[in-house]
Amino acid sequence: MTNNFNKVELKTQQPLETIDFTQSGELVLSQLGIKSATSLLADSSPWEFAHYMAIKNWLMYKPKLNASNLEQVKHYLKVFHHLCEVEAWETACKLIRLTITNTKELHEQLGIWGYHNEQIEIYSRLLTKLNLDLDCLWLDGLGTAYSYLGKAQIAIDYHEKQLEIARKINNRKAEAQAHGGLGWVYAYCLEKAKEAITHYKEQLKISREIDNRKIEGKSLHGLGYSYNILPPYNYQLSMKYHVDALTVAQEISDKDIEYDALGGIAANYINMGEPYKGIEYIRLQLKIINTSYNHYKYCNTLRNLGTSYILLNDYQNAINSFEEALNLVRKINNKQQEADILASLGTAYIYISKKDYKEAINCFQLALITNSEIGKKSSVGIILINLSYCHGCLKDHQRAIYKSKQAMEIADETGDQQLKALALATLANSYWHQGYIWGHTWGLLLIIRSMLIFPPWKSSNTKLTLKITVRTISKTLKQVFSQNWLKKFWGG
Structure with a gap:
């Protein structure tokens, strides 16, 4: 032509x-x-x-x-x-x-x-048509777009090709961006935090060598996010990286990085069981939303806000936040983020005053499909734990026990002690709801073992587990003491 x-x-x-x-x-x-x-x-x-x-x-x-x-x-x-x-x-x-x-x-x-x-249509048409420097830009865009669509391996392939070309033409900025892209895919899409940290550290090193503060801020945020999801969950180190990212963002007036860093700090406080502090940083995020509007980021902010409300026992506001995020994410067709929000929404249905375990199970099942397809093992494990808890409360004991054991297998495979502790806790819930002295005894032994593996004060998940355990035991004891034969025994 x-x-x-x-x-x-x-x-x-x-x-x-x-x-x-x-x-x-x-x-x-x-x-x-x-x-x-x-x-x-x-x-x-x-x-x-x-x-x-x-x-x-x-x-x-x-x-x-x-x-x-x-x-x-x-x-x-x-x-x-x-x-x-x-x-x-x-x-x-x-x-x-x-x-x-x-x-x-x-x-x-x-x-x-x-x-x-x-985006994919645009980048695919321009790839190989002009020069290698621009090809690095298109490859970075392709990798990022596919990662948001939950297609992790395709994203990795494009970022690795970007890295190869960037090194070939000595484009250090593109090289740093490729490491950042790979870090993101490994951290968010695959939850392989160790691999992500390797790439983010290399990105940070290059950014300082070429004096690119924007990329430096992004790499610091990436490291913060990665340490937040890396067992045994070093929240303090994660917090340090996010604070450093926030400092860089404010120095260069970059609202995108500032927004991400504030969200990372909020997430750490939430994970440490300090929702009030988390909400403070979420409010700071919302103040800059008009100048840095991103549907994906905004959905994450709503999800963090909802999680904070759960920890504060404000379950209706939690559901409202998750539903707003869900409606928005379905407009942008991000299946991975939709799955994460569904899992959070399912958790809220567990805790509302009128427990809706069936609706919670529907949310968890939908989230499980996506996370299983992508291979996010830790997320799959958490969803299985929640499913086990719901089935246990509905007296479907065999299914509840099976889900807990599936989660425990993932915990052993990944070395995630928190996941293992939570799996034992839901297994305890299954036995407890079977009733009788042996069920309650076995349930108590399992919950004690769970707390020894991962103490309840170390994360928001285990704090919630302790709260549920105390509530469940108290409810059972109240029922026992209300029985007629026990009243007669005590002279009631």
Whole structure:
């Protein structure tokens, strides 16, 4: 195919919102720096002419006032794909790199809105078409987009290819970004914190060698997140990295990193069983939400907020937070995040005054499917524990015991002592709800063993387990003392 668009260029990085799309197609093309219709028609093939006319028509498109984010940039994307069809790669590249918000380029903004499939289409079309430095950018985008879609191995493949090319052309910034991408996939998608820490430490080292504070802040946040999920859960070290990330973010006025660091600090306080402090940092996050709006991040904030409400026994507000997050995440089609929120929502249904174990089981089963497919073993273990607890409370003892034992197998495989302790606690719950002296005795022995393995004051999960245990035992004793024969025995 010939390319008569070889002179088509975007002359500036002019924000697209400054272009008046109510004007004629010719004027819009001129504003974008595209050759006039007359000169193009003179030497265009029928194929190119058709695409040029499509470009002209799409540039005259004006979205409705209440249009979705994707509808508002639909015409830009259509123009991009028509430019690709006639192999006008440089122009297409410049178009999707135009800044459409204060700091974000079009292709980046799509990810912030949650349109990862659209990002993949863009990056796939431009890959190998211009130069290796840009290929590193597209590979980074592909890896990130696939990670948000829960396709971890594909994401790893793209980031490893990015790393290989970056080293080949000595692009240190791209090399650091590749390590950050790999760290993210290993930490969030696969919960392989050790591998993630290795990559984040390498990213941190490179960022300081090239004096890139933005990448330094991101790597510090990544390390903080990784230590938060690494057994035996070094929350203090995680907190230190997040505080360091917050310092960097404030020094360079980067709201994205500041938002992430505040969320990391909040998560640590929540995990340590200090929800009031966690909520303080969540409120700080919400103060900057308008200047750094990201659906994925906002959903995580709502999830942290909901978890804090659970620890404060405010279960209805917890459910409200989780449901708001769930409605939003379903709009952006992030299956992994949806699974995490469903698991949290299921937990809230366990604790509300009118226990809804069946609804909780529905949430946990949906979350289990996604996490099993991705291979997040620790998350699968926690979900199995919650399922065991629900089945035990519903007197489905065999199923409850089976789920606890499945969770224990994962704990032994991963070396997660907290998970093992929680599995023993739910196993104790199963035996306790079977009643009789032997069931209560065996349940007490198991809960004592659970607390010896992982003391209840070490995390919010084990604190909740202790609270449930005390409540369950108290309820049983109250029932026992209310029985007529015991009243008669005591002279009641």
